[in-house]
Amino acid sequence: MSGIDAAALAAMFARIADRMEAEKGRLCELDGVIGDADHGIAMALGFAAARDAAAVAASEGQPADVLAAAGKAFLNAVGASSGPLYATAMLEAAKTVKGAAMLGVDQAIGLVSAFAAGIERRGKAARGDKTMLDAWGPAADAADAARANGDSIAAAYERVAAAAEAGAATTVAMPARLGRAARLGDRSIGHMDPGAASAVVMLRAMGESFRGA
Numbered sequence: 468m469s470g471i472d473a474a475a476l477a478a479m480f481a482r483i484a485d486r487m488e489a490e491k492g493r494l495c496e497l498d499g500v501i502g503d504a505d506h507g508i509a510m511a512l513g514f515a516a517a518r519d520a521a522a523v524a525a526s527e528g529q530p531a532d533v534l535a536a537a538g539k540a541f542l543n544a545v546g547a548s549s550g551p552l553y554a555t556a557m558l559e560a561a562k563t564v565k566g567a568a569m570l571g572v573d574q575a576i577g578l579v580s581a582f583a584a585g586i587e588r589r590g591k592a593a594r595g596d597k598t599m600l601d602a603w604g605p606a607a608d609a610a611d612a613a614r615a616n617g618d619s620i621a622a623a624y625e626r627v628a629a630a631a632e633a634g635a636a637t638t639v640a641m642p643a644r645l646g647r648a649a650r651l652g653d654r655s656i657g658h659m660d661p662g663a664a665s666a667v668v669m670l671r672a673m674g675e676s677f678r679g680a
Contacts, residue, residue, distance in 0.1 A: 471570040471677065476533040477525035479676040484518040486672040487511045497661040501643060506661040509547045516544035529568050534561035549662065552586050559585030575677065576610050576623040583607035597641040597655065599662030605634035606670055624674030631670045635663035
């Protein structure tokens, strides 16, 4: 694969949807300790909708159209806080690749930074608040480092996923400062943030989809 076209992005969303469905139970268990126990359901529903919208958009448009369609579909499918966050992330990413028929290495890796920027802007969270940004922030740092290093797309996403996983692990020791989990205060310590956990699932799936790129 010499780059990422609209069809490849649609395939990426299909893989993410498959992985979220497989991890739905685990993510709901994590959320059950400090939230509403529905995060896995929301992620599975959201990415199933994104997958279907992406497939349609890929047959008619460019990568930016796929990302925008996926973001809008995710928002329509998910009413929880993750809906606007991921919708904004995908729309932000769409802006960065507008007009490109094929994403080169820099743009493909840059999707991670664009997703993270959208999530941070919409969620108004900071690292250390025990949110998905604790995984997305390190992932974006790793993506930026991979671009500077001249890594391949596949190698970059390995680095990105490892950084996200390490970031998610740090949330175990954090008290929650935002969202429903914040009401627990220090009682939320000892549990991984489900949003950070699902971010790892998403980024791992992206890396799997881009192998050979």
